[in-house]
Amino acid sequence: MVTAPEGHPSQDAPPAIAVRGLGKSFDGTVAVNGVSFDVPVGSFFGVVGPNGAGKTTTLSMVTGLLRPDAGNVWINGVDMWADSLQAKKLLGVLADGVRLFDRLSGRQLVTYAGLLRGMDRETVAERTDDLLRALDLADAGDKLVVDYSAGMTKKIALASAMIHAPRTLILDEPFEAVDPVSAANIRSILHDYVTHGGTVVVSSHVMDLVQRMCSHVAVMARGNLLALGTVDEVRQGGSLEDRFVDLVGGRSSGEGLSWLHTS
Known part of the structure:
Protein backbone atom coordinates (compact mmCIF):
# COMPACT_ATOMS: atom_id res chain seq x y z
CA MET A 1 0.00 0.00 0.00
CA VAL A 2 1.28 3.45 -0.90
CA THR A 3 1.37 6.10 1.82
CA ALA A 4 1.96 9.26 -0.20
CA PRO A 5 2.73 12.60 1.46
CA GLU A 6 0.07 15.29 1.37
CA GLY A 7 0.13 19.07 1.05
CA HIS A 8 2.98 21.55 0.78
CA PRO A 9 6.32 20.25 2.13
CA SER A 10 7.62 21.66 5.41
CA GLN A 11 9.88 24.68 4.97
CA ASP A 12 11.70 23.98 8.25
CA ALA A 13 13.40 20.83 6.95
CA PRO A 14 12.25 20.32 3.36
CA PRO A 15 13.04 17.05 1.57
CA ALA A 16 15.53 17.03 -1.27
CA ILE A 17 12.58 16.62 -3.64
CA ALA A 18 8.87 16.92 -2.91
CA VAL A 19 6.36 15.89 -5.56
CA ARG A 20 2.63 16.54 -5.14
CA GLY A 21 -0.11 15.41 -7.53
CA LEU A 22 2.15 15.31 -10.58
CA GLY A 23 0.30 14.45 -13.78
CA LYS A 24 0.98 14.35 -17.51
CA SER A 25 -0.93 13.12 -20.57
CA PHE A 26 0.08 12.80 -24.21
CA ASP A 27 -2.68 12.84 -26.85
CA GLY A 28 -5.25 11.78 -24.29
CA THR A 29 -3.13 8.95 -22.87
CA VAL A 30 -2.19 9.32 -19.20
CA ALA A 31 1.56 8.91 -18.73
CA VAL A 32 1.75 9.99 -15.07
CA ASN A 33 -1.35 9.87 -12.91
CA GLY A 34 -1.16 12.31 -9.99
CA VAL A 35 1.87 10.85 -8.18
CA SER A 36 3.16 12.24 -4.87
CA PHE A 37 6.34 11.34 -3.01
CA ASP A 38 9.22 12.81 -1.00
CA VAL A 39 12.91 12.08 -1.53
CA PRO A 40 14.66 12.47 1.87
CA VAL A 41 17.89 14.49 2.01
CA GLY A 42 20.89 12.15 2.01
CA SER A 43 18.99 9.19 0.57
CA PHE A 44 19.77 6.94 -2.38
CA PHE A 45 16.30 6.82 -3.94
CA GLY A 46 15.38 4.34 -6.68
CA VAL A 47 12.50 4.76 -9.12
CA VAL A 48 11.66 1.42 -10.73
CA GLY A 49 9.05 0.22 -13.17
CA PRO A 50 8.57 -1.59 -16.47
CA ASN A 51 8.86 0.14 -19.84
CA GLY A 52 6.09 2.70 -20.17
CA ALA A 53 5.65 3.02 -16.40
CA GLY A 54 6.10 6.81 -16.46
CA LYS A 55 9.55 6.92 -14.82
CA THR A 56 11.26 9.09 -17.42
CA THR A 57 8.23 11.37 -17.76
CA THR A 58 8.12 11.82 -13.99
CA LEU A 59 11.84 12.60 -13.73
CA SER A 60 11.62 14.96 -16.71
CA MET A 61 8.95 16.95 -14.86
CA VAL A 62 10.89 16.84 -11.58
CA THR A 63 13.97 18.31 -13.29
CA GLY A 64 12.08 21.01 -15.20
CA LEU A 65 12.67 19.45 -18.63
CA LEU A 66 8.94 18.87 -19.12
CA ARG A 67 6.07 21.01 -17.85
CA PRO A 68 3.41 19.00 -15.99
CA ASP A 69 -0.32 19.19 -16.70
CA ALA A 70 -0.98 19.12 -12.96
CA GLY A 71 0.91 19.10 -9.68
CA ASN A 72 3.94 20.73 -8.13
CA VAL A 73 7.61 19.96 -7.52
CA TRP A 74 9.91 21.49 -4.89
CA ILE A 75 13.71 21.07 -4.84
CA ASN A 76 14.98 21.63 -1.28
CA GLY A 77 11.89 23.78 -0.71
CA VAL A 78 12.31 25.78 -3.95
CA ASP A 79 9.33 25.63 -6.31
CA MET A 80 10.52 24.24 -9.63
CA TRP A 81 8.06 26.23 -11.71
CA ALA A 82 7.85 29.44 -9.66
CA ASP A 83 11.65 29.75 -9.37
CA SER A 84 13.05 27.37 -11.98
CA LEU A 85 16.52 28.92 -12.19
CA GLN A 86 17.18 28.59 -8.46
CA ALA A 87 15.72 25.08 -8.32
CA LYS A 88 17.82 23.88 -11.25
CA LYS A 89 20.99 25.22 -9.65
CA LEU A 90 20.53 22.61 -6.93
CA PRO A 166 24.97 19.72 -6.90
CA ARG A 167 22.97 18.96 -3.76
CA THR A 168 20.93 16.33 -5.62
CA LEU A 169 21.73 14.11 -8.61
CA ILE A 170 18.91 12.76 -10.77
CA LEU A 171 20.09 9.94 -13.01
CA ASP A 172 17.85 8.23 -15.55
CA GLU A 173 19.23 4.73 -16.30
CA PRO A 174 22.85 5.68 -15.47
CA PHE A 175 24.17 2.11 -15.77
CA GLU A 176 22.66 1.27 -19.13
CA ALA A 177 25.41 0.14 -21.58
CA VAL A 178 28.11 0.69 -18.93
CA ASP A 179 30.63 -2.13 -18.45
CA PRO A 180 30.79 -3.87 -15.03
CA VAL A 181 34.08 -2.27 -13.94
CA SER A 182 32.89 1.24 -14.81
CA ALA A 183 29.54 0.53 -13.14
CA ALA A 184 31.34 -0.46 -9.94
CA ASN A 185 33.39 2.76 -10.06
CA ILE A 186 30.26 4.85 -10.60
CA ARG A 187 28.49 3.15 -7.68
CA SER A 188 31.48 3.88 -5.46
CA ILE A 189 31.49 7.55 -6.48
CA LEU A 190 27.74 7.88 -5.88
CA HIS A 191 27.86 6.16 -2.49
CA ASP A 192 30.67 8.48 -1.39
CA TYR A 193 28.61 11.44 -2.61
CA VAL A 194 25.59 10.30 -0.54
CA THR A 195 27.76 9.55 2.50
CA HIS A 196 28.92 13.17 2.48
CA GLY A 197 25.47 14.72 2.30
CA GLY A 198 24.38 14.42 -1.31
CA THR A 199 21.10 12.89 -2.53
CA VAL A 200 20.79 10.54 -5.51
CA VAL A 201 17.64 9.66 -7.43
CA VAL A 202 18.18 6.87 -9.93
CA SER A 203 15.81 5.05 -12.28
CA SER A 204 16.65 1.52 -13.28
CA HIS A 205 15.18 -1.72 -14.59
CA VAL A 206 17.69 -3.82 -12.63
CA MET A 207 16.07 -4.78 -9.34
CA ASP A 208 19.15 -6.40 -7.83
CA LEU A 209 21.15 -3.23 -8.47
CA VAL A 210 18.49 -1.06 -6.85
CA GLN A 211 18.18 -3.41 -3.87
CA ARG A 212 21.93 -3.26 -3.26
CA MET A 213 22.38 0.48 -3.86
CA CYS A 214 19.26 2.24 -2.68
CA SER A 215 17.91 3.15 0.74
CA HIS A 216 14.44 4.09 -0.60
CA VAL A 217 12.40 3.02 -3.61
CA ALA A 218 9.27 3.98 -5.51
CA VAL A 219 7.59 1.41 -7.77
CA MET A 220 5.63 2.74 -10.75
CA ALA A 221 3.47 1.08 -13.40
CA ARG A 222 1.08 2.54 -15.98
CA GLY A 223 1.69 6.03 -14.61
CA ASN A 224 0.70 5.12 -11.05
CA LEU A 225 2.74 4.87 -7.87
CA LEU A 226 2.27 1.33 -6.54
CA ALA A 227 4.68 1.24 -3.60
CA LEU A 228 6.82 3.76 -1.73
CA GLY A 229 9.18 3.55 1.23
CA THR A 230 12.52 2.16 2.31
CA VAL A 231 13.75 -0.80 0.30
CA ASP A 232 13.07 -3.12 3.27
CA GLU A 233 9.52 -1.79 3.64
CA VAL A 234 8.74 -2.28 -0.04
CA ARG A 235 10.26 -5.74 -0.46
CA GLN A 236 8.49 -7.03 2.67
CA GLY A 237 11.03 -9.69 3.57
CA GLY A 238 11.49 -11.07 0.06
CA SER A 239 13.56 -9.94 -2.87
CA LEU A 240 12.79 -6.60 -4.48
CA GLU A 241 12.45 -8.32 -7.86
CA ASP A 242 9.76 -10.73 -6.60
CA ARG A 243 7.91 -7.90 -4.89
CA PHE A 244 8.15 -5.82 -8.06
CA VAL A 245 6.67 -8.62 -10.19
CA ASP A 246 3.86 -9.13 -7.65
CA LEU A 247 3.02 -5.42 -7.78
CA VAL A 248 3.33 -4.91 -11.52
CA GLY A 249 2.10 -8.29 -12.75
CA GLY A 250 2.56 -9.55 -16.27
CA ARG A 251 4.71 -12.60 -15.57
CA SER A 252 4.21 -15.23 -18.31
CA SER A 253 5.06 -18.92 -18.22
CA GLY A 254 6.39 -19.32 -21.75
CA GLU A 255 3.71 -21.90 -22.40
CA GLY A 256 3.23 -22.71 -26.07
CA LEU A 257 6.91 -22.63 -26.98
CA SER A 258 7.43 -26.39 -26.97
CA TRP A 259 8.93 -26.08 -30.45
CA LEU A 260 12.02 -24.62 -28.77
CA HIS A 261 12.67 -27.87 -26.90
CA THR A 262 15.62 -29.75 -28.32
CA SER A 263 15.23 -32.90 -26.26
Missing part, protein backbone atom coordinates in the same frame (compact mmCIF):
# COMPACT_ATOMS: atom_id res chain seq x y z
CA LEU A 91 20.34 19.69 -9.38
CA GLY A 92 22.69 17.63 -11.48
CA VAL A 93 20.81 15.75 -14.20
CA LEU A 94 21.64 12.80 -16.40
CA ALA A 95 18.57 12.55 -18.62
CA ASP A 96 17.82 9.51 -20.77
CA GLY A 97 17.89 10.13 -24.52
CA VAL A 98 18.90 13.81 -24.41
CA ARG A 99 21.43 14.71 -27.10
CA LEU A 100 24.84 15.94 -26.02
CA PHE A 101 27.07 18.42 -27.83
CA ASP A 102 28.94 15.46 -29.28
CA ARG A 103 31.19 17.45 -31.61
CA LEU A 104 33.05 18.60 -28.52
CA SER A 105 35.73 16.48 -26.92
CA GLY A 106 34.90 14.89 -23.57
CA ARG A 107 37.04 17.45 -21.77
CA GLN A 108 35.40 20.33 -23.65
CA LEU A 109 31.91 19.03 -22.86
CA VAL A 110 32.53 18.82 -19.10
CA THR A 111 34.30 22.18 -19.15
CA TYR A 112 31.35 23.74 -20.97
CA ALA A 113 28.95 22.32 -18.38
CA GLY A 114 30.98 23.89 -15.57
CA LEU A 115 31.28 27.29 -17.23
CA LEU A 116 27.56 27.23 -18.01
CA ARG A 117 27.00 26.88 -14.25
CA GLY A 118 28.98 30.08 -13.63
CA MET A 119 32.08 28.40 -12.21
CA ASP A 120 35.54 29.94 -12.62
CA ARG A 121 37.87 28.38 -15.20
CA GLU A 122 40.51 27.21 -12.72
CA THR A 123 37.99 25.28 -10.61
CA VAL A 124 36.37 23.84 -13.74
CA ALA A 125 39.75 22.64 -15.04
CA GLU A 126 40.65 20.97 -11.73
CA ARG A 127 37.28 19.26 -11.36
CA THR A 128 37.23 18.16 -15.01
CA ASP A 129 40.59 16.42 -14.54
CA ASP A 130 39.31 14.77 -11.33
CA LEU A 131 36.11 13.53 -12.97
CA LEU A 132 37.80 12.20 -16.12
CA ARG A 133 40.29 10.33 -13.95
CA ALA A 134 37.63 8.91 -11.60
CA LEU A 135 35.45 7.75 -14.50
CA ASP A 136 38.32 6.16 -16.45
CA LEU A 137 38.05 8.72 -19.24
CA ALA A 138 41.41 10.47 -18.83
CA ASP A 139 42.83 8.87 -21.99
CA ALA A 140 39.67 9.74 -23.94
CA GLY A 141 39.36 13.32 -22.73
CA ASP A 142 40.55 14.82 -26.01
CA LYS A 143 38.49 12.46 -28.18
CA LEU A 144 35.21 13.71 -29.70
CA VAL A 145 32.13 12.53 -27.82
CA VAL A 146 30.56 11.45 -31.13
CA ASP A 147 33.27 8.76 -31.29
CA TYR A 148 32.61 7.48 -27.75
CA SER A 149 30.99 4.12 -27.07
CA ALA A 150 27.54 4.10 -25.46
CA GLY A 151 29.06 3.44 -22.05
CA MET A 152 31.65 6.21 -22.39
CA THR A 153 28.92 8.62 -23.48
CA LYS A 154 26.94 7.77 -20.35
CA LYS A 155 29.98 8.42 -18.18
CA ILE A 156 30.85 11.78 -19.75
CA ALA A 157 27.22 12.85 -19.32
CA LEU A 158 27.49 11.89 -15.64
CA ALA A 159 30.67 13.94 -15.29
CA SER A 160 28.85 16.94 -16.80
CA ALA A 161 26.05 16.48 -14.28
CA MET A 162 28.45 16.40 -11.32
CA ILE A 163 30.89 19.18 -12.21
CA HIS A 164 29.13 21.85 -10.08
CA ALA A 165 28.79 19.60 -6.98
Whole structure:
Protein backbone atom coordinates (compact mmCIF):
# COMPACT_ATOMS: atom_id res chain seq x y z
CA MET A 1 0.00 0.00 0.00
CA VAL A 2 1.28 3.45 -0.90
CA THR A 3 1.37 6.10 1.82
CA ALA A 4 1.96 9.26 -0.20
CA PRO A 5 2.73 12.60 1.46
CA GLU A 6 0.07 15.29 1.37
CA GLY A 7 0.13 19.07 1.05
CA HIS A 8 2.98 21.55 0.78
CA PRO A 9 6.32 20.25 2.13
CA SER A 10 7.62 21.66 5.41
CA GLN A 11 9.88 24.68 4.97
CA ASP A 12 11.70 23.98 8.25
CA ALA A 13 13.40 20.83 6.95
CA PRO A 14 12.25 20.32 3.36
CA PRO A 15 13.04 17.05 1.57
CA ALA A 16 15.53 17.03 -1.27
CA ILE A 17 12.58 16.62 -3.64
CA ALA A 18 8.87 16.92 -2.91
CA VAL A 19 6.36 15.89 -5.56
CA ARG A 20 2.63 16.54 -5.14
CA GLY A 21 -0.11 15.41 -7.53
CA LEU A 22 2.15 15.31 -10.58
CA GLY A 23 0.30 14.45 -13.78
CA LYS A 24 0.98 14.35 -17.51
CA SER A 25 -0.93 13.12 -20.57
CA PHE A 26 0.08 12.80 -24.21
CA ASP A 27 -2.68 12.84 -26.85
CA GLY A 28 -5.25 11.78 -24.29
CA THR A 29 -3.13 8.95 -22.87
CA VAL A 30 -2.19 9.32 -19.20
CA ALA A 31 1.56 8.91 -18.73
CA VAL A 32 1.75 9.99 -15.07
CA ASN A 33 -1.35 9.87 -12.91
CA GLY A 34 -1.16 12.31 -9.99
CA VAL A 35 1.87 10.85 -8.18
CA SER A 36 3.16 12.24 -4.87
CA PHE A 37 6.34 11.34 -3.01
CA ASP A 38 9.22 12.81 -1.00
CA VAL A 39 12.91 12.08 -1.53
CA PRO A 40 14.66 12.47 1.87
CA VAL A 41 17.89 14.49 2.01
CA GLY A 42 20.89 12.15 2.01
CA SER A 43 18.99 9.19 0.57
CA PHE A 44 19.77 6.94 -2.38
CA PHE A 45 16.30 6.82 -3.94
CA GLY A 46 15.38 4.34 -6.68
CA VAL A 47 12.50 4.76 -9.12
CA VAL A 48 11.66 1.42 -10.73
CA GLY A 49 9.05 0.22 -13.17
CA PRO A 50 8.57 -1.59 -16.47
CA ASN A 51 8.86 0.14 -19.84
CA GLY A 52 6.09 2.70 -20.17
CA ALA A 53 5.65 3.02 -16.40
CA GLY A 54 6.10 6.81 -16.46
CA LYS A 55 9.55 6.92 -14.82
CA THR A 56 11.26 9.09 -17.42
CA THR A 57 8.23 11.37 -17.76
CA THR A 58 8.12 11.82 -13.99
CA LEU A 59 11.84 12.60 -13.73
CA SER A 60 11.62 14.96 -16.71
CA MET A 61 8.95 16.95 -14.86
CA VAL A 62 10.89 16.84 -11.58
CA THR A 63 13.97 18.31 -13.29
CA GLY A 64 12.08 21.01 -15.20
CA LEU A 65 12.67 19.45 -18.63
CA LEU A 66 8.94 18.87 -19.12
CA ARG A 67 6.07 21.01 -17.85
CA PRO A 68 3.41 19.00 -15.99
CA ASP A 69 -0.32 19.19 -16.70
CA ALA A 70 -0.98 19.12 -12.96
CA GLY A 71 0.91 19.10 -9.68
CA ASN A 72 3.94 20.73 -8.13
CA VAL A 73 7.61 19.96 -7.52
CA TRP A 74 9.91 21.49 -4.89
CA ILE A 75 13.71 21.07 -4.84
CA ASN A 76 14.98 21.63 -1.28
CA GLY A 77 11.89 23.78 -0.71
CA VAL A 78 12.31 25.78 -3.95
CA ASP A 79 9.33 25.63 -6.31
CA MET A 80 10.52 24.24 -9.63
CA TRP A 81 8.06 26.23 -11.71
CA ALA A 82 7.85 29.44 -9.66
CA ASP A 83 11.65 29.75 -9.37
CA SER A 84 13.05 27.37 -11.98
CA LEU A 85 16.52 28.92 -12.19
CA GLN A 86 17.18 28.59 -8.46
CA ALA A 87 15.72 25.08 -8.32
CA LYS A 88 17.82 23.88 -11.25
CA LYS A 89 20.99 25.22 -9.65
CA LEU A 90 20.53 22.61 -6.93
CA LEU A 91 20.34 19.69 -9.38
CA GLY A 92 22.69 17.63 -11.48
CA VAL A 93 20.81 15.75 -14.20
CA LEU A 94 21.64 12.80 -16.40
CA ALA A 95 18.57 12.55 -18.62
CA ASP A 96 17.82 9.51 -20.77
CA GLY A 97 17.89 10.13 -24.52
CA VAL A 98 18.90 13.81 -24.41
CA ARG A 99 21.43 14.71 -27.10
CA LEU A 100 24.84 15.94 -26.02
CA PHE A 101 27.07 18.42 -27.83
CA ASP A 102 28.94 15.46 -29.28
CA ARG A 103 31.19 17.45 -31.61
CA LEU A 104 33.05 18.60 -28.52
CA SER A 105 35.73 16.48 -26.92
CA GLY A 106 34.90 14.89 -23.57
CA ARG A 107 37.04 17.45 -21.77
CA GLN A 108 35.40 20.33 -23.65
CA LEU A 109 31.91 19.03 -22.86
CA VAL A 110 32.53 18.82 -19.10
CA THR A 111 34.30 22.18 -19.15
CA TYR A 112 31.35 23.74 -20.97
CA ALA A 113 28.95 22.32 -18.38
CA GLY A 114 30.98 23.89 -15.57
CA LEU A 115 31.28 27.29 -17.23
CA LEU A 116 27.56 27.23 -18.01
CA ARG A 117 27.00 26.88 -14.25
CA GLY A 118 28.98 30.08 -13.63
CA MET A 119 32.08 28.40 -12.21
CA ASP A 120 35.54 29.94 -12.62
CA ARG A 121 37.87 28.38 -15.20
CA GLU A 122 40.51 27.21 -12.72
CA THR A 123 37.99 25.28 -10.61
CA VAL A 124 36.37 23.84 -13.74
CA ALA A 125 39.75 22.64 -15.04
CA GLU A 126 40.65 20.97 -11.73
CA ARG A 127 37.28 19.26 -11.36
CA THR A 128 37.23 18.16 -15.01
CA ASP A 129 40.59 16.42 -14.54
CA ASP A 130 39.31 14.77 -11.33
CA LEU A 131 36.11 13.53 -12.97
CA LEU A 132 37.80 12.20 -16.12
CA ARG A 133 40.29 10.33 -13.95
CA ALA A 134 37.63 8.91 -11.60
CA LEU A 135 35.45 7.75 -14.50
CA ASP A 136 38.32 6.16 -16.45
CA LEU A 137 38.05 8.72 -19.24
CA ALA A 138 41.41 10.47 -18.83
CA ASP A 139 42.83 8.87 -21.99
CA ALA A 140 39.67 9.74 -23.94
CA GLY A 141 39.36 13.32 -22.73
CA ASP A 142 40.55 14.82 -26.01
CA LYS A 143 38.49 12.46 -28.18
CA LEU A 144 35.21 13.71 -29.70
CA VAL A 145 32.13 12.53 -27.82
CA VAL A 146 30.56 11.45 -31.13
CA ASP A 147 33.27 8.76 -31.29
CA TYR A 148 32.61 7.48 -27.75
CA SER A 149 30.99 4.12 -27.07
CA ALA A 150 27.54 4.10 -25.46
CA GLY A 151 29.06 3.44 -22.05
CA MET A 152 31.65 6.21 -22.39
CA THR A 153 28.92 8.62 -23.48
CA LYS A 154 26.94 7.77 -20.35
CA LYS A 155 29.98 8.42 -18.18
CA ILE A 156 30.85 11.78 -19.75
CA ALA A 157 27.22 12.85 -19.32
CA LEU A 158 27.49 11.89 -15.64
CA ALA A 159 30.67 13.94 -15.29
CA SER A 160 28.85 16.94 -16.80
CA ALA A 161 26.05 16.48 -14.28
CA MET A 162 28.45 16.40 -11.32
CA ILE A 163 30.89 19.18 -12.21
CA HIS A 164 29.13 21.85 -10.08
CA ALA A 165 28.79 19.60 -6.98
CA PRO A 166 24.97 19.72 -6.90
CA ARG A 167 22.97 18.96 -3.76
CA THR A 168 20.93 16.33 -5.62
CA LEU A 169 21.73 14.11 -8.61
CA ILE A 170 18.91 12.76 -10.77
CA LEU A 171 20.09 9.94 -13.01
CA ASP A 172 17.85 8.23 -15.55
CA GLU A 173 19.23 4.73 -16.30
CA PRO A 174 22.85 5.68 -15.47
CA PHE A 175 24.17 2.11 -15.77
CA GLU A 176 22.66 1.27 -19.13
CA ALA A 177 25.41 0.14 -21.58
CA VAL A 178 28.11 0.69 -18.93
CA ASP A 179 30.63 -2.13 -18.45
CA PRO A 180 30.79 -3.87 -15.03
CA VAL A 181 34.08 -2.27 -13.94
CA SER A 182 32.89 1.24 -14.81
CA ALA A 183 29.54 0.53 -13.14
CA ALA A 184 31.34 -0.46 -9.94
CA ASN A 185 33.39 2.76 -10.06
CA ILE A 186 30.26 4.85 -10.60
CA ARG A 187 28.49 3.15 -7.68
CA SER A 188 31.48 3.88 -5.46
CA ILE A 189 31.49 7.55 -6.48
CA LEU A 190 27.74 7.88 -5.88
CA HIS A 191 27.86 6.16 -2.49
CA ASP A 192 30.67 8.48 -1.39
CA TYR A 193 28.61 11.44 -2.61
CA VAL A 194 25.59 10.30 -0.54
CA THR A 195 27.76 9.55 2.50
CA HIS A 196 28.92 13.17 2.48
CA GLY A 197 25.47 14.72 2.30
CA GLY A 198 24.38 14.42 -1.31
CA THR A 199 21.10 12.89 -2.53
CA VAL A 200 20.79 10.54 -5.51
CA VAL A 201 17.64 9.66 -7.43
CA VAL A 202 18.18 6.87 -9.93
CA SER A 203 15.81 5.05 -12.28
CA SER A 204 16.65 1.52 -13.28
CA HIS A 205 15.18 -1.72 -14.59
CA VAL A 206 17.69 -3.82 -12.63
CA MET A 207 16.07 -4.78 -9.34
CA ASP A 208 19.15 -6.40 -7.83
CA LEU A 209 21.15 -3.23 -8.47
CA VAL A 210 18.49 -1.06 -6.85
CA GLN A 211 18.18 -3.41 -3.87
CA ARG A 212 21.93 -3.26 -3.26
CA MET A 213 22.38 0.48 -3.86
CA CYS A 214 19.26 2.24 -2.68
CA SER A 215 17.91 3.15 0.74
CA HIS A 216 14.44 4.09 -0.60
CA VAL A 217 12.40 3.02 -3.61
CA ALA A 218 9.27 3.98 -5.51
CA VAL A 219 7.59 1.41 -7.77
CA MET A 220 5.63 2.74 -10.75
CA ALA A 221 3.47 1.08 -13.40
CA ARG A 222 1.08 2.54 -15.98
CA GLY A 223 1.69 6.03 -14.61
CA ASN A 224 0.70 5.12 -11.05
CA LEU A 225 2.74 4.87 -7.87
CA LEU A 226 2.27 1.33 -6.54
CA ALA A 227 4.68 1.24 -3.60
CA LEU A 228 6.82 3.76 -1.73
CA GLY A 229 9.18 3.55 1.23
CA THR A 230 12.52 2.16 2.31
CA VAL A 231 13.75 -0.80 0.30
CA ASP A 232 13.07 -3.12 3.27
CA GLU A 233 9.52 -1.79 3.64
CA VAL A 234 8.74 -2.28 -0.04
CA ARG A 235 10.26 -5.74 -0.46
CA GLN A 236 8.49 -7.03 2.67
CA GLY A 237 11.03 -9.69 3.57
CA GLY A 238 11.49 -11.07 0.06
CA SER A 239 13.56 -9.94 -2.87
CA LEU A 240 12.79 -6.60 -4.48
CA GLU A 241 12.45 -8.32 -7.86
CA ASP A 242 9.76 -10.73 -6.60
CA ARG A 243 7.91 -7.90 -4.89
CA PHE A 244 8.15 -5.82 -8.06
CA VAL A 245 6.67 -8.62 -10.19
CA ASP A 246 3.86 -9.13 -7.65
CA LEU A 247 3.02 -5.42 -7.78
CA VAL A 248 3.33 -4.91 -11.52
CA GLY A 249 2.10 -8.29 -12.75
CA GLY A 250 2.56 -9.55 -16.27
CA ARG A 251 4.71 -12.60 -15.57
CA SER A 252 4.21 -15.23 -18.31
CA SER A 253 5.06 -18.92 -18.22
CA GLY A 254 6.39 -19.32 -21.75
CA GLU A 255 3.71 -21.90 -22.40
CA GLY A 256 3.23 -22.71 -26.07
CA LEU A 257 6.91 -22.63 -26.98
CA SER A 258 7.43 -26.39 -26.97
CA TRP A 259 8.93 -26.08 -30.45
CA LEU A 260 12.02 -24.62 -28.77
CA HIS A 261 12.67 -27.87 -26.90
CA THR A 262 15.62 -29.75 -28.32
CA SER A 263 15.23 -32.90 -26.26
